[in-house]
Amino acid sequence: MQTVANTSGVSMGEKPPGIEGAGFFATSLEKVVGMARKNSIWPLPFATSCCGIEFMATMGAHYDLARFGSERLSFSPRQADLLMVMGTIAKKMGPVLRQVYEQMAEPRWVLSVGACACSGGIFDTYSVLQGIDRIIPVDVYVPGCPPRPEQIIDGVMKIQHLVETESLRRRESPEYKAMLNKYGIE
Amino acid sequence: MNVNESLIDRPEAVEKQYTTLNLGPTHPATHGIFQNVLTMDGEVIVNAEPTIGYIHRAFEKLAERRPYNQITPITDRLNYCSSPINNIGWHMTVEKLLGTEIPKRVQYLRVIIMELARITDHLVCNAVIGVDTGALTGFVYMFQQREAVYEIYEEICGARLTTNIGRIGGFERDFSQKAWDKINKFLIEFPKVLKEFENLLMRNRIFMDRTIGAGGITSERALSYSFSGPNLRATGIDYDVRVATPYSSYEDFDFVIPVGTNGDVYDRFMVRQEEMWQSLNIIKQAMAKLPEGPFHADVPEFYLPPKQEVYNDMEALIYHFKIVMGETEIPKGEVYHCVEGGNGELGFYLISDGGRTPYRLQFRRPCFIYYQAYPEIIKGSMLSDAILTMSSMNVIAGELDA
Amino acid sequence: MEVSSQERVIATLKEKYEDEILHVETPYNFLTITLKKEKIVEIIRFLYESPDLRFQYLTSLGGIHYPELKQIAVFYQLHNLYSNERLRLKIYLPEENPVTETITSIFAGANWLERETYDFYGVIFEGHPNLKRVLNVEDMIIFPMRKEYPLEDQTRDDKNDDMFGR
Numbered sequence: 001m002q003t004v005a006n007t008s009g010v011s012m013g014e015k016p017p018g019i020e021g022a023g024f025f026a027t028s029l030e031k032v033v034g035m036a037r038k039n040s041i042w043p044l045p046f047a048t049s050c051c052g053i054e055f056m057a058t059m060g061a062h063y064d065l066a067r068f069g070s071e072r073l074s075f076s077p078r079q080a081d082l083l084m085v086m087g088t089i090a091k092k093m094g095p096v097l098r099q100v101y102e103q104m105a106e107p108r109w110v111l112s113v114g115a116c117a118c119s120g121g122i123f124d125t126y127s128v129l130q131g132i133d134r135i136i137p138v139d140v141y142v143p144g145c146p147p148r149p150e151q152i153i154d155g156v157m158k159i160q161h162l163v164e165t166e167s168l169r170r171r172e173s174p175e176y177k178a179m180l181n182k183y184g185i186e
Numbered sequence: 187m188n189v190n191e192s193l194i195d196r197p198e199a200v201e202k203q204y205t206t207l208n209l210g211p212t213h214p215a216t217h218g219i220f221q222n223v224l225t226m227d228g229e230v231i232v233n234a235e236p237t238i239g240y241i242h243r244a245f246e247k248l249a250e251r252r253p254y255n256q257i258t259p260i261t262d263r264l265n266y267c268s269s270p271i272n273n274i275g276w277h278m279t280v281e282k283l284l285g286t287e288i289p290k291r292v293q294y295l296r297v298i299i300m301e302l303a304r305i306t307d308h309l310v311c312n313a314v315i316g317v318d319t320g321a322l323t324g325f326v327y328m329f330q331q332r333e334a335v336y337e338i339y340e341e342i343c344g345a346r347l348t349t350n351i352g353r354i355g356g357f358e359r360d361f362s363q364k365a366w367d368k369i370n371k372f373l374i375e376f377p378k379v380l381k382e383f384e385n386l387l388m389r390n391r392i393f394m395d396r397t398i399g400a401g402g403i404t405s406e407r408a409l410s411y412s413f414s415g416p417n418l419r420a421t422g423i424d425y426d427v428r429v430a431t432p433y434s435s436y437e438d439f440d441f442v443i444p445v446g447t448n449g450d451v452y453d454r455f456m457v458r459q460e461e462m463w464q465s466l467n468i469i470k471q472a473m474a475k476l477p478e479g480p481f482h483a484d485v486p487e488f489y490l491p492p493k494q495e496v497y498n499d500m501e502a503l504i505y506h507f508k509i510v511m512g513e514t515e516i517p518k519g520e521v522y523h524c525v526e527g528g529n530g531e532l533g534f535y536l537i538s539d540g541g542r543t544p545y546r547l548q549f550r551r552p553c554f555i556y557y558q559a560y561p562e563i564i565k566g567s568m569l570s571d572a573i574l575t576m577s578s579m580n581v582i583a584g585e586l587d588a
Numbered sequence: 589m590e591v592s593s594q595e596r597v598i599a600t601l602k603e604k605y606e607d608e609i610l611h612v613e614t615p616y617n618f619l620t621i622t623l624k625k626e627k628i629v630e631i632i633r634f635l636y637e638s639p640d641l642r643f644q645y646l647t648s649l650g651g652i653h654y655p656e657l658k659q660i661a662v663f664y665q666l667h668n669l670y671s672n673e674r675l676r677l678k679i680y681l682p683e684e685n686p687v688t689e690t691i692t693s694i695f696a697g698a699n700w701l702e703r704e705t706y707d708f709y710g711v712i713f714e715g716h717p718n719l720k721r722v723l724n725v726e727d728m729i730i731f732p733m734r735k736e737y738p739l740e741d742q743t744r745d746d747k748n749d750d751m752f753g754r
Contacts, residue, residue, distance in 0.1 A: 091725060
């Protein structure tokens, strides 16, 4: 059987290290699951303000987040993998965000886009939550006011790296549960 | 025979029970963060109870703490789809308080920027009306044009969305040749895309069936609710701040105010569509008649002097220091200035007590005022019409809550 | 608004309500009339219905806190769309008990504007159909826009006050 050489210079993705033969490829399960997960993240866009408009530009044709596998935006937390919090979260909105996070199924990741979501931003006022990491655990922070679409895509790529290299047992581990308990999430 | 009547006549008629539906703060169809608790009789809405404030960022109190030129980034975030209009409106308010004379060139450049911003605001609204009826294609095409305008903003002020454009007194630098090239390119390419978008939706039978008759309001109720902008013009009243109290040389330009008849979703879509064509017309006129001259007024207390002068001249150094530390003198007084924002009359009521920060700054936000009418408009309509009405009213959460 | 039309408005108002007017001024050519608070609703209704002054559009409504006078002012900005005239009315209420009547019976758009003024300053509008907080959280006990309350979130402990001037 003859294998077709890849002469176009375009690769569909990096192969994880493994043993290859005629019609089979053997590697560890973690690596395959990581590769599959990282290329099919379904985001939940929790867009509240100006960063939401930059997200709409990122989803548009020019910057196209869909080529990273995020074609299907899920507005239902039960079916989403990545919670993208974009925009200012006021103290009135905090419980709603918390409820949405708790409804997501494991494994779940959180991307905090924009200065307001990371730390309250320019709004150091009585009504704005000074960073969403006061109520939910955050994986990647994307600063900017608003961040350019390239920065948002960079944030998603860092999430992809986290997804790819995560251990399959992480969500059951005692350290993870201790971290969730710190936020008061069971 | 009406089916409902026959049910009521029968003795074993079923007792009506209303369901409660929470159109919650996070919802894919509500473009913004506001909640509506709907009481529904099947598919028909009987009552709606709105709750807003989920993105209240205390702009008015924040403005009492910041010097005048530091308030411009806050005004950006009011109606963030068309932030140059908010910035320039604020600058004009302070200039009115100071009583400065703005050169003609600055006024024409401001008109060009504001009309570009108005086009982008109406782009988003019309594309989103299309999305809510199921037509996603128009949205993708229109957002591509928004990228073209972002590039123009970047050439002029460096930022894409929250622009902080201009300064009190004018602009920080004249528009570069590259900016003019990009504006010219936009003026050539955008009409073709806008025509394509119109062909997709304007006489499309499905779109017309969905939108005509949905979400209407009479002009008397609209005036009582203090509507302004495209929502008011769709009901038939031709009140436009650019014509009623012209600012920044709008009286030099020749344009038409489009007016609707029923105040329903289709009329709002058509009014915004026609306003985009009129804005293109105004930009062309402004570019044709653009006078030469300085690109900023002589306001040394607020306008940073050029760096060469700061390093060589004592007076410029002192002004630079005072402006950066926010310790400039300003007259005492009360002033109200309004501009025609993308959604209506955006007003700034500024009370100054001579200190470095405003004593009171109230933003007259059109979205906040006309969103009150939403429960009345959707009463008796179906849920999908209610969603369409909300997106056609162009409620921007930043302007709603401030 | 030209001076002649401003004088016409003042003259028509003085015919009926001479003793309610406390002060008239025109800062930056904008007619501002300070009134006593008792008959404000009647005066606004008169301005609405009178055939020569048809101020039938409510532009804006809000509050201003003057801690040195111990008063909270409420301002109403009206607009006559027929002849393009604008008018500002101000009433002053005592700080400890700011109570006035609602104008939702004349303008439907005053509903949320009055709720916002209540939310920020604590001004009670009698007769309002639903006087609850509109922008802040429901269970807030203070009225945040009053000058004695701080702007910043008090739970932050990582900002250096010397450098940020809080």
